Amino acid sequence: MPVVSRREFLLGAAAGTALAARELRGNPLGMPIGCQTYPVRNMIAKDFPGTIKQLAEAGFQTIELCSPVGYADSGFAGLAKYKGAELRRMLGDLGVKCESSHFDIKELRENLPGRIAWAVDLGLTQMMVPSLDGPRNPTLDDVKRAADEYNKMGEQSAKAGIQQGLHNEGFELSMVGGKRTYDLLLEMLDPKVVKFQFQVSTISRGYDAAEYFTKYPGRFVSMHVQDWSAVTRKTMAVGQGTLDWRRIFTAAKTGGLKNYFVEMNLDLMRASVPFLRQMQV
DSSP: OOOOOHHHHHHHHHHHHHHHHHHHHHSGGGOOOEEESGGGHHHHHHOHHHHHHHHHHTTOOEEEEEOTTTTGGGTTGGGGGSOHHHHHHHHHHTTOEEEEEEOOHHHHHHHHHHHHHHHHHHTOSEEEESOOOOOSSOOHHHHHHHHHHHHHHHHHHHHTTOEEEEOOOTGGGOEETTEEHHHHHHHHSOTTTEEEEEEGGGGGGTOOHHHHHHHSTTOEEEEEEOEEOTTTOOEEOTTSSSOOHHHHHHHHHHHTOSEEEEOSOHHHHHHHHHHHHHOOO
16 A cells, blocks of 8 residues: 655645535535435335435435424334434434424424424424415414414424424415415514425425515525426426526525425436536525
8 A cells, every 4th residue: 555645645635625615615505415305205214324325425415304203104204213313423424414304293283392302312403394284275363373383383492492494385385365375474473483494396386486585585594496397397307497596596595595405306306416516606
């Protein structure tokens, strides 16, 4: 084995650090490229470490998990056998970081302190809720009740250093008196303790990510990323559809994003990485 001088070692280390820095700067907003694990839930149910290894090899530097309690029937039940700290070490050994996870609102209603404790143990900074699960055709009072409940959850989470964040799924995409429930929630939820995670694919329902990021500065902490073709009306790999990603990520600065997670089937997620690696905003 050849002997490497200290000077050669330091030069090599510096080059490696510079390369890593260039790669990170090439990512949108200088953020690590992340992905949601829900699309690979069936793989996770069979082989969690092997699946995470595949995601890391595909170029994902961060992942967003789903709670083994709220998502037990979706392939994540096996994660319950690990303590939060064990899971944190495992992910680190596999080469990814995890600071966010989805939690079902029902599990937070039943045991918020326990779920916060698990999140802290895992090293999370964000607890994301997919939906507040209100009625399909809510009244204004329904929305107020949901907002009041989630504000209280946000307050308790903030005391532990955890940011609660609301996604936009079924209930949030409903209407009340001609107004979007999502917009009402943005008015009713306390910006000090509750942020939002935007589902970009809701463009198919008329919800424009850049418009929301610009209209509500500082209210968004994250987004789920999918491209979309206005021609075929199908989900596409990022950079292969018709969405203006420079516009979206530029607006995301105003929105307050801390991270983003690609969320599509594994092939489309893999195909999204090269575009995100070279994109600068």
